[in-house]
């Protein structure tokens with residue numbers, strides 16, 4: 001692929017903007033400054049730098065973000081900054097999107113990608129990708145609460161009761177795993193079971209845990225094939 005096309009595919013702007021970057025001597029590959037926008041380069045494993053910042057060529061983006069509180073997942077955030085402000089503008093230019101949403105006050109693992117097929121497959125209710133949350137509760141955990149959540153609670157707009165896999169982590173801390181991703185699902189399930197969620201953190205998606213990524217809050221990383229394989 002020509003260097004200009006490579007830059008365009010990686011989110012560095014229009015044809016004109018990418019050619020300009022190259023002509024302005026801002027782009028190098030393996031320490032070699034390239035000023036010919038039409039130079040052909042192999043994409044696989046390509047590492048290039050723009051203004052001294054290193055980038056690896058990626059056909060598609062698969063990112064894990066440790067979402068902080070007070071960030072919105074919606075396309076048009078209204079009260080808080082959007083989560084996309086935590087990513088490089090080049091990835092936003094590539095139309096990276098979150099896979100599903102977390103509430104603005106929920107923290108934890110959020111996936112983002114520019115691969116429409118991946119986003120669709122991950123969010124499809126048919127795939128039953130398990131999401132695990134740690135919920136800090138207002139009232140102490142009781143055996144009745146656990147039993148109720150395991151048996152299933154009825155949410156107003158749902159036909160059938162929804163059940164969760166539940167584990168008590170502390171007096172006021174509960175781990176819940178659910179297969180669906182309904183609106184405010186965990187908070188509504190806890191409210192329906194007579195308690196109240198004070199804070200919520202998504203600790204895992206499928207078998208991929210946030211802890212295994214070692215990401216401080218607000219930080220993100222590229223997910224490698226082995227990590228993507230754990231999203232089941």
Ligand code: URA
Nearest residue numbers: 103106184185186187
């Ligand atoms: N359930 C909720 O209530 N909120 C979230 O952000 C995620 C799951």
